Amino acid sequence: xxxxxxxxxxxxxxxxxxxxxxxxxxxxxxxxxxxxxxxxxxxxxxxxxxxxxxxxxxxxxxxxxxxxxxxxxxxxxxxxxxxxxxxxxxxxxxxxxxxxxxxxxxxxxxxxxxxxxxxxxxxxxxxxxxxxxxxxxxxxxxxxxxxxxxxxxxxxxxxxxxxxxxxxxxxxxxxxxxxxxxxxxxxxxxxxxxxxxxx
Numbered sequence: 001x002x003x004x005x006x007x008x009x010x011x012x013x014x015x016x017x018x019x020x021x022x023x024x025x026x027x028x029x030x031x032x033x034x035x036x037x038x039x040x041x042x043x044x045x046x047x048x049x050x051x052x053x054x055x056x057x058x059x060x061x062x063x064x065x066x067x068x069x070x071x072x073x074x075x076x077x078x079x080x081x082x083x084x085x086x087x088x089x090x091x092x093x094x095x096x097x098x099x100x101x102x103x104x105x106x107x108x109x110x111x112x113x114x115x116x117x118x119x120x121x122x123x124x125x126x127x128x129x130x131x132x133x134x135x136x137x138x139x140x141x142x143x144x145x146x147x148x149x150x151x152x153x154x155x156x157x158x159x160x161x162x163x164x165x166x167x168x169x170x171x172x173x174x175x176x177x178x179x180x181x182x183x184x185x186x187x188x189x190x191x192x193x194x195x196x197x198x199x
Contacts, residue, residue, distance in 0.1 A: 045063075046088055071087070074190075089150060089151060093146055093172060099142050106136045146172050
C-alpha cells in the first residue's frame, strides 16, 4: 500500500512539473557580429522529429509569428529578397526518466526510557514511549516524461554559417500546453539575442 502511495506521489511530481511549463534557455554565438545585419527571411523548419505536438501548421505559425515580432523589435526587418540573415528553427522531443529515491521506514514499538542525567543537569536520553520510525532502506521509482528542445538558428546568407543559436528546453507531456507555450518559449530564446530592443 505504502509502495503504491509513493509511486503515485512520484508520478504527481512529474505531472506538476509539466503543468508548471518550466523552460531553460541557452544561446551561443558571436555577439560582436550581429550589429552588421539588418534584414532576415525564413527557411523551412528542420524537423528532426515527427512528434504530433509540433508537426502541424498551428505550431509552425506560432513559432514564426512570435520570432518575427521579437526580431523586428530588435531592429531587424523581414525581407524575402536578398536578406542578410536566414532564420530556421528545429524541434527535438526525447523521452527522459526521472528517478526518485524514497526513504522507507519501519515503525517499531518503543518504550519508556529513563532520563539519565550527567554533569551539568542535561538529559542524556529522551523519555519516550510509543512507536518510533526506524530507517530500513530506500525505494527507487522511475517515471518517464518527454523533454522538448526548440532551437532557433540565425544563418549568414552569404557564408551559410550559423552565427547565433538559441534554444529552450522544457517538459512537454501535454500536447495542448506544448503548442500554447510556444510563443513564450520563442520569446525566452530570443531574449538571449544580443541585440537591444528598439524603443
